[in-house]
Every structure is written in structure tokens, then in C-alpha cells.
Amino acid sequence: MVEISKYDVVILGGGAGGLFCAFETAKNGNKVLVLEKANKVGKKILMSGGGRCNFTNLEVNPDNFISKNKHFSKSALSGYKPQDFIDLVESHGIEYEERKHGQLFCINSAKDIVKMLLDECNKVGVTIITNASPSNINFSNEDNVYSLNAEVKTKSNNYTMKISSKALVVATGALSVPTLGGSGYGYELAKQFNLDVIDLHAGLVPFMFSDHIKNICEKLSGVSQTISVSCNNKTFTEDMLFTHRGLSGPAILQISNYWSLGDEISINLFPKIDVEAFIKDSKKNTPKQKLKTIISSKLPNAIVDELEHIFWPDFADLRLGEWSNNQIETLSKNLHAWNIKPSSTEGYRTAEVTLCGIDTKYISSKTMEVIGQKDLYFIGEVLDVTGHLGGYNFQWAWSSAYAAAQGLLTKDL
Numbered sequence: 124m125v126e127i128s129k130y131d132v133v134i135l136g137g138g139a140g141g142l143f144c145a146f147e148t149a150k151n152g153n154k155v156l157v158l159e160k161a162n163k164v165g166k167k168i169l170m171s172g173g174g175r176c177n178f179t180n181l182e183v184n185p186d187n188f189i190s191k192n193k194h195f196s197k198s199a200l201s202g203y204k205p206q207d208f209i210d211l212v213e214s215h216g217i218e219y220e221e222r223k224h225g226q227l228f229c230i231n232s233a234k235d236i237v238k239m240l241l242d243e244c245n246k247v248g249v250t251i252i253t254n255a256s257p258s259n260i261n262f263s264n265e266d267n268v269y270s271l272n273a274e275v276k277t278k279s280n281n282y283t284m285k286i287s288s289k290a291l292v293v294a295t296g297a298l299s300v301p302t303l304g305g306s307g308y309g310y311e312l313a314k315q316f317n318l319d320v321i322d323l324h325a326g327l328v329p330f331m332f333s334d335h336i337k338n339i340c341e342k343l344s345g346v347s348q349t350i351s352v353s354c355n356n357k358t359f360t361e362d363m364l365f366t367h368r369g370l371s372g373p374a375i376l377q378i379s380n381y382w383s384l385g386d387e388i389s390i391n392l393f394p395k396i397d398v399e400a401f402i403k404d405s406k407k408n409t410p411k412q413k414l415k416t417i418i419s420s421k422l423p424n425a426i427v428d429e430l431e432h433i434f435w436p437d438f439a440d441l442r443l444g445e446w447s448n449n450q451i452e453t454l455s456k457n458l459h460a461w462n463i464k465p466s467s468t469e470g471y472r473t474a475e476v477t478l479c480g481i482d483t484k485y486i487s488s489k490t491m492e493v494i495g496q497k498d499l500y501f502i503g504e505v506l507d508v509t510g511h512l513g514g515y516n517f518q519w520a521w522s523s524a525y526a527a528a529q530g531l532l533t534k535d536l
Contacts, residue, residue, distance in 0.1 A: 126285070130156045130250075131536040133269065133288035135257055135312075137164030138304070140503035140520035141294035142240040142251075147528030148292075149247035153536055156286070157244070158255040158273050161304040165237035167296070171517070176233030178212065179205040179521070180514035181225035188519065189380055189509045191321060195483040196508050196519065199491070203525035205518055215239045226513045255284070260291070260312060267497060289536045290498035292527055297477030297504040298323060305471065309505035310481065316496055319482040321507050325474035326380045329371035330388070330465035339429050340365045346425050350374055351394035357381040360394050368469060376512050379468055380478060390461040392422065392430075399455035403448070410444030414454075417443070434458070476516055480507040490530025491523055498534070500527040 132148050134141045137159030149155040157164070168176055180187070183205050188196045209227070212219060217239060218230040229235050244251060254276040261270050269291045273284040295309035310320045332340060343365035351360040352374045364372030378388060393401075405417045414435060419427045431439055434457050438446065471477070481501055485494055491506075493499040502523040510516040 127270075128156070128284055128286050130154045130286065130288045132156070132290045132292060132531060133158065133271070133286060134292040134294055135309075136294035136296060136503075137161075137251060137253065138294060138296050138503070138520070139165070139168055139240075139517055140524040141292070142244060143521055144292055144294060144502060144524035144528050145249045145251075146240070146243040146247050147525055148531045149244070149249050150528075151532055153531070155247075155249045156288070157249060157251045158257055159251065159253045159304075160256045160306075160308075162254055164251060164253060165240065166304050167300065168237050168240075168517075169233050170300075171233060172228050174233055175228040175230075176236045177222075177226050177228050177514040177517065178219070178236055179208050179227050179518045181205055181221065181227065183515060183518050187511045187513075187515045189326075189478065190483060190507050191479075192483045192507075195486075195488050196522075198488045199522040199526040200518070202489075202529070203522040207525075208518070208521050211243075212236075212239065215242065224513055252284075257308075260315070262316075262496070262499070269498075290500070290531055290534070292500040292502060292531075293505060294502050294524070295505055297480060298471045299325065299474040299477045299504075301471060305477075309501065313481045313501065313505070316493065316499060318485045318493065321479040321482050323480065324478050325468050325471050325476075326478035326509050327376040327475035327512050328379045328468040328470065328473060329366065329369055330375055330379065330382075331369040331467050331469060332463070333466035334464075336463050337369065339433075340369050341367050343425055343429060346423055347372055348392070348422060348426060349394065351391040352378045353389045353391070354378050354386055355381045355383075363390070369465065373512055376475065380509065380511070382465065382468075384467070385464075387462045387464045390463065391459045392426075392461060393458055396421070397455075398458050399452055402443070402446075402451050402455065406443040406446060406451070411442050413440070413442060414446070415439065430458070475512070476509050477504060478509050480505055480509075483507050487530070489526060491527040492530050498531075498536075500530070502527050 131153040132155045134157045137157045145155050145157050185197050217235045255273045259272045269288045271286050293309050299305045344367040347362050347364040350363045359374050359377040361374035362372045363374045491500045491502050503520045
């Protein structure tokens with residue numbers, strides 16, 4: 124007879140939310156198991172923020188999150204705030220720094236955050252098994268327990284664990300960056316328990332182009348510029364980066380969350396100045412200069428070369444004094460609103476998050492427990508809650524994990 128390993132709580136996924144929920148849940152003596160299908164935990168943490176992990180943001184509020192239910196995140200975010208996580212970071216002696224827009228990064232390495240989470244898990248006796256793929260998850264109404272298998276791979280052999288648990292927490296992440304363990308397993312499980320999953324698509328992701336813009340991006344690959352970009356009544360002012368595939372950089376990643384196939388994006392190349400007034404002043408003061416010369420004082424030469432081909436090829440040889448005010452006004456409008464249409468995004472391969480997810484109407488906003496399904500919890504990115512770029516998605520992982528843990532701690536498991 125195969126021995127069944129019994130736990131109070133089994134957590135599927137050893138990422139940010141899973142590890143955090145594990146040690147919080149084990150603080151009262153609960154026997155907790157974390158199953159991670161990758162060969163090590165916290166892979167996405169290690170890669171985030173250029174290896175420095177943008178672990179939270181000082182300016183977190185519900186407006187930084189996208190969800191069909193814009194109020195859903197409020198309870199969890201207020202229950203565990205950025206300062207709470209900062210206190211934990213400081214208690215482990217981890218050095219960090221604030222960058223622009225309230226973003227907090229490790230000074231040393233993202234490894235510090237993973238070590239902190241593992242140290243906290245070790246303190247309270249959490250069991251973590253990597254290279255473990257869960258399957259055959261079922262709930263017994265008779266016994267009020269979850270049963271599952273875990274296919275575990277080791278260097279020497281493979282084996283199957285039979286597991287029973289009084290509670291199950293799904294912290295499997297989503298589809299983004301499959302090389303770091305992204306998968307749709309959490310969505311499959313949600314459907315097994317009759318929860319709807321809202322249409323999924325890649326978020327915080329670079330754009331690709333199939334028209335003349337593609338050639339421009341290839342020529343300008345590696346060049347960046349601070350711009351404002353708008354789509355569907357949302358605007359972000361940040362850096363934009365030209366790549367050999369299209370457009371990336373913080374501004375583009377942010378606006379990608381609000382873009383749908385067929386939409387145009389509008390790029391303001393001069394977000395901080397009135398370019399019409401600038402050109403007219405230059406015409407008055409230096410009428411013998413060419414437009415390209417004065418625009419190059421505000422933008423990289425390589426970008427200006429391409430803009431000239433697009434917006435004023437027929438006037439390239441004119442001196443500023445020869446430009447009419449109407450011509451300047453038309454050009455200025457184009458430079459403040461360069462409207463282009465992406466053909467697609469780069470998809471889940473490079474997306475930082477997955478937009479949408481499990482419909483939150485099935486989930487308690489206070490505890491992350493499934494309404495009507497005893498002791499089943501979903502946390503983190505698998506839910507229909509997506510943060511902006513800048514540490515917000517990590518804060519959602521910590522906050523939703525904490526909410527689930529507090530819900531579990533109130534139960535007599």
C-alpha cells in the first residue's frame with residue numbers, strides 16, 4: 124500500500140506568493156508543503172528587475188491594478204502594505220534603494236529576496252519539494268480533504284507522492300515567460316472547480332510591427348527616448364526603446380496593458396515642451412537653420428533622421444525662415460501625436476505578466492478563498508488582477524498571499 128503524506132496546507136507554486144503564503148500559514152504550527160515544478164524556487168524573482176528585483180513600490184494603490192472588478196484588490200492591499208514588506212526586508216538586513224516612481228530594488232541581488240523567503244520558510248518548518256508536478260487533484264466532500272499526486276524528478280530517480288491536505292493554495296503564476304516556469308495549470312484547476320477564466324493575453328510586453336515602422340525600429344535598435352504614449356484614454360510618460368523587433372521600454376510595456384489588436388498607439392515625442400512654440404521661436408531667432416538641426420537638440424540624431432523621412436521629406440532642405448506657420452503647426456501636431464499601429468505583441472515569451480485570469484467574482488477579496496469551495500485558495504497572478512510595471516505585481520503577490528494565510532490561520536485545520 125502506498126503511503127499517503129498528510130499536510131494541513133499544500134501550496135502549488137514556489138514563486139513569490141507561494142513561498143510568502145507558506146511561511147505565514149505555518150506560523151501557528153500548520154504542516155505546510157510547497158510543490159514547485161521547476162528545478163528551483165523563485166525563478167521569476169531572480170530574473171526580475173535586471174537581477175535586482177523591484178520587490179514593491181512606495182506608491183501602491185488600487186488604481187495601479189487592472190481587473191474587471193476594480194475594487195477587488197483593495198482589501199488585500201490594505202491588509203498588507205508595502206511598508207510591511209519593507210519591514211521584513213530590513214529585518215533580514217537586505218540593502219535596497221528607491222528609484223524613480225517609488226520603485227524599490229535590492230542593491231545587491233534578487234537572490235537576497237529568495238534567501239529571505241526560504242529562511243522564513245525554514246524557521247517555521249515548511250517543506251519544499253522542487254521538480255514536482257501536481258496531478259489528479261480532487262476534493263472529498265465526505266472527508267473535507269484534497270488528494271493529489273506529485274510526480275517528482277530527482278537526479279537518481281523519479282517517483283510519485285500521494286498527498287492529502289486539508290487546504291489547497293494555488294500560487295502557480297500565469298502564462299508569462301514560460302522559460303521561468305509560466306504555465307496555465309492554475310487556470311485548468313480553476314475550470315475543474317467550475318470557475319470562469321477571463322480571456323487571457325500577454326501584458327507588460329513589447330510591440331511588434333509589420334509595416335514601414337518595423338524597418339525604422341530595426342535601424343534605431345538600441346536607441347531610447349523619453350516619450351508619452353497613449354492608447355484607449357491611458358497615457359504613460361517613460362522611456363521608449365527601439366528594438367530589432369519593434370518597440371519596448373517602460374512606456375511601451377505599460378501601455379501594452381491597455382492595447383488590443385487593431386488599436387493605434389499615439390506617441391508624443393516631446394512630452395515636456397510645446398514643440399510648435401519651440402520651432403516658431405527658433406524660426407524667429409535662427410531663421411537660417413534647418414529644422415533637423417534644432418530638432419536634433421532635443422532628440423537623438425538617429426531618431427531625427429527617420430522622422431525627417433516620415434514627416435518633412437519635401438522640406439528637408441528648407442531653412443526655418445522658409446517654413447510657413449501652417450506647416451510648422453501641422454508638423455508639431457504629428458510630433459506630439461505620432462500614430463502607429465502595432466501588428467502584435469511579442470506574446471508570452473517576453474511578457475512580464477498575464478492580463479486577466481480567474482474571475483474574481485468567485486473569490487473572497489478578504490481571504491482569497493473560493494466562495495462555495497471549502498479551503499481552496501487562489502493567489503497572485505493567476506487571478507484577474509494585473510499591476511502596472513514597477514513592483515506592483517510583487518506587492519500583489521505579497522498582499523494576496525498574506526490575505527490567504529490570515530484566512531487559513533483562522534481555521535482549525
